[in-house]
Amino acid sequence: MYFYFIKSETKTPGGLLARPILTSYYKSAHFKSRPYDPYNVYTSPNEAILCPDSFQSMYAQMLCGLYQRLEVLRVGAVFASGLFRAVRFLQLHWQDLAHDISTRTLNHKITDPSVREAVSSINKPNPKLAQLISDECSGENLEGIITRIWPNTKNLDVIVTGAMAGYIHTLEYYSAMGCQWHAPCTPLTSAISGSTSSPCPSPRM
Secondary structure, eight states: OOEOOOOOEEEEEOOOEEEEEEHHTSHHHHHTTTOOOOOSSOOOOOOHHHOOOOOHHHHHHHHHHHGGGGGGEOOOOOOEEHHEEEEEEEHHHHHHHHHHHHTTOTTTTTOOOHHHHHHTTTTOOOHHHHHHHHHHHHOOOOTTHHHHHSOOEEEEEEESSSGGGHHHHHHHHHHOOSSSSBBHHHHOOSOOOOBOOSOOTTTTT
């Protein structure tokens, strides 16, 4: 379960399209028409990832991730801040998410037709799941919330080097120290380098 988002685009004074590299990648045929890979299946439909509205994108991706909670083995985002934001979103909107799961509805704030259609393909009433979400999210204690909601999670796949290192302890708290870390890549000023499996000198990593 990865939380991916696109960013806004602009044009240079010379008329060239300017946008972040990940936005270019997500909008490319290489991503949208990627072949099926059983070891890299996303819970989020392309329509949710490509939605330009950040709230609708996050809501749809979280809803799909909750429906597929028992299939999730890895949880991540590009940067640690993105995963932190996803947990915070769950904390703020669990009631709406639980309501949609219980009643097979979709929040009225989701207005993008392609997102609504994509989510409707997996949206089905599941009162038991809705109750679990309510039980786990209604309190103030978020320790281990990731592994409580997604119990089969083994890895947190996020970049935690550089400025992102400040999120390590918070994400450890959210996972109750129960997951290994894996940074899928190391971003540099002008390129993307290899993966990082030991972002800091913790004996658990």
